[in-house]
Amino acid sequence: MSSRLSPALALFPLRLFLGITFVYAGIQKLSDPGFLHPGAPTYIGTQLEGFANGTPGGFILRAFAIPHPGVAGVGVAITEILIGLLVTVGLFTRIAAAAGMGLNFLLFLTASWKTSPYFLGPDLVFAFAWLPFVLAGASGQPALDNVLEHPPEGLVRRTRLGPVTAGEIAETSPASTRRVLLAELAGLALAIAGIATLVKGNYSPSRTLTAGSASAGGGSGGGSAAGAGRRGAASGAGASKVPKGAVKLGPASRLPKGQAATYSDPASGEPDIIIRDSQGRLTAFSAVCTHAGCTVGFEGGVIVCPCHGGQYSASTGEVIAGPPPAPLAPKKVVEAGGQIYAVPS
Ligand code: FES
Incomplete structure (x- = not known):
């Protein structure tokens, strides 16, 4: 039975793991009461300072993230959720995987840099786990990318957000349908981020x-x-x-x-x-x-x-x-x- 499984399909669980983990990572940041609270142990500003201290990627954090820790933290969390959703459903898989790989590589050069031996740091492992999907996307796996490339007979594709009314059903290119789905997933990522932020408890200052x-x-x-x-x-x-x-x-x-x-x-x-x-x-x-x-x-x-x-x-x-x-x-x-x-x- 296992001999019949294609290599592409064998990577499907890994893709789901990466996607779901990224969604979880974003939610976990935004639902942490101390994440945006200066002085909290998990304050993003404290984390960024620690990541930048004596690491080869520290200059990137000092240039773009440390001056605006809150914006950087929320931005990364929303990006993680969006990457996770895209990878989970298999839409723009190669681009989303490349973004995930880039993010993990930056974390390897900063957050995990001082981890010794190097394989105990998760970010390098994540970076390499993204690689098959950067190279081959979700080819051969259940994924929206594949459905849109080869739509089943009779599939109705929507051309814009909102309900489709009679007479508005139109056949469009896979590219335009992807853009619509991307917009919807971005909206979903923002909604998840908003809910995660709202459910966080109060922080007791240290x-x-x-x-x-x-x-x-x-x-x-x-x-x-x-x-x-x-x-x-x-x-x-x-x-x-x-x-x-x-x-x-x-x-x-x-x-x-x-x-x-x-x-x-x-x-x-x-x-x-x-x-x-x-x-x-x-x-x-x-x-x-x-x-x-x-x-x-x-x-x-x-x-x-x-x-x-x-x-x-x-x-x-x-x-x-x-x-x-x-x-x-x-x-x-x-x-x-x-x-x-x-x-x-
Ligand atoms: S720096 Fe404290 S657990 Fe990694």
Whole structure:
């Protein structure tokens, strides 16, 4: 039985997979509450910065996408949905596949570039998966392209959008029928994009703590640390625990239980993330993903990376899901006198 299957037909499941995956990828972006929200772990601007950082395709993102992250993000999502619809139904298959291949190749040169070994990054695999459809389209497969090239006897083709009324039925060329279907699929892509955007939930903004210049402890503390020590006996006792050289990040009240914040590491300037768990304990880690260097965030009780879905334990920094090859580096923070301090390491 399998020996009778033509090579073209054997590629049909791959075409459906690519098409449906692209539609899903577009919907997933637009339905993410944080996708267009600056400061969210999955904010498109944060993702683009991470993708552009030290990658060969970064200049393209810096020129066209990073200046307008929202437009770029929504544009890519709608394009993904349209490519996915076209490939799924097999219309303009070669052109849509070429666009998909181009998009995945750009992502290979940016988002997946630092993935090692290279085959763990999905974008290069996707780029090559598109290749048969760029070269041969949907030839030999169920596809609108083939129906329009060789329409069955008696097929009525519409010449424009809207219902066909009596007397308006006309035979047209496959090219004009393709254009009508393309317009309809573009409309469908916009409708899907609109619904995906509408169903997204609310985003709860994350917090940012700013490392101040005032050091604490060792008798060389700045005004803020000393002030914290004067606020009462308990504060004074707390202030004595502040290690020498610690840098004040901000009031402890700004980081309630179950919340996280990011700050600049006082030693390296790189982003770190601090988390207060449900018991009130503080943990802190480097916020630089060990996979490809994107800045991680905190969502649903775990540390998440917006770029390829890596996840880390919020209590240990260990990898719990996705491609990161190593845990996040731990950072030291202390809470004293109602303030939170970062201890350079
Ligand atoms: S950069 Fe790839 S999972 Fe974080």
